[in-house]
Amino acid sequence: MTTDRAPKEARDNNARPREVQVKEAPFQTELPATFELEGTNILRLQRVIGNQAVYQLIQKSSLSIARQPVASQEDMAAAGVQAPPKNSRPNAERIAALREWLMAHVAGHALATETYTFYEVIDQYLGPWGDKGYPIGYGKHYNVLFSTNKTLMANPVGKEWVWNTTILLQEALVDFIVQRYASGTLGKLTEAELRAAAFKSHPRAYTQGGLALVASVAPELIPTIATIPSAEFSPSSDDFDETVEQVIDTAAMVIPEVLGNYLAAAALPAHTGSLARAAERDRQRFMAMIRLTQYLGSLKDAIAGGQVNNITALDQITRQLYQHRFPDQGYARVAREIITLANQRKVELAGQYARAIRKNPKLESVYDKSQPGWRRWLRD
DSSP: OOSSSHHHHHHOTTOOGGGSOOOOOOOOSSOOGGGOOTTOOOTTTOOOOOHHHHHHHHTTSSSOOOOSOSSOHHHHHHTTOOOOOTTSOOOHHHHHHHHHHHHTTSTTSTTOSSTTHHHHHHHHHHOOOGGGSHIIIIIIHHHHHHHTOHHHHTSHHHHHHHHHHHHHHHHHHHHHHHHHHHTTOGGGOOHHHHHHHHHHHHHHHHHHTTHHHHHHHOGGGHHHHHHTTGGGGSTTSTTHHHHHHHHHHHHHHHHHHHHHHHHHHHTTTTTHHHHHHHHHHHHHHHHHHHHHHHHHHHHHHHHHTTSOOOHHHHHHHHHHHHHOOOSSHHHHHHHHHHHHHHHHHHHHHHHHHHHHHHHOTTHHHHHHHHSTTGGGGOOO
């Protein structure tokens, strides 16, 4: 990606994807260090590289990815991204593996094909409980309702709140599930226990997701947010008590923060420095997304062009892509495609090693030493 035009385009609402020139960049196997975007306040930016623009930019790479299912169970197991049986005896390695596997399905991660993928995955792993259980009947259900609400999605502040809250809700369940596994009680987990833990996490997720800022900057969205789960406010609903309780808890957290926002606004221009810092964070975030787009594009070209003919290096790349949280589903989609491409290359290399060993058995020890675990990628 260009660095010459990026600042100008960052200020230009009408900049088109084709105006950003893709330049050759040195290949690297690690995500850019500047891609730690968590914690930056992007609510004031109100314009970033959209999913479609990101995808178009990366698709400028010369070689396309073969269309086949991404992240098959066999490939995930070979890459070491696999959940231990929920009744297995916990140890440090299995606990870490479970967390990694769960996080890889959280919204914004490479295996989250949809923002609700996480709920489908944990339902199958822990249940399944189906439409009556919390993961599908509540988690996925309301994720779809909030993520497709036209009023919320049309407002940058509302859209960002939905995105942040989605991730926080799912990460809270990751912590709970991992804690139950570590204590050796995950196999006995009931749907009611999972539901109770999920509802307990709701108020903090709503507030940390930026609900106070929504109430301050876009108060017209609050009725929309409140009415989406209206069915849960019916006394006949199974979740009526929990819904009322979470509303009370959320209000207790939000009201002081809203008052703080109004007091800060009343103190202007004394707080103009904070606005300048927010603008600088937004600029840095935009440039980080430019660098990330460049990295993913060059990575795709490098793998497809045969510059990474090393299973160990490819494993390192795919492991990073599995683990990292991307800024939106557009980036996560591209990461999935690069994982597919890398896994295809691993299979090709493993096949080449096996054929070479058949011709010269002495090579077996060489490959075992230089490419440990390469046999995991052998396919019939």
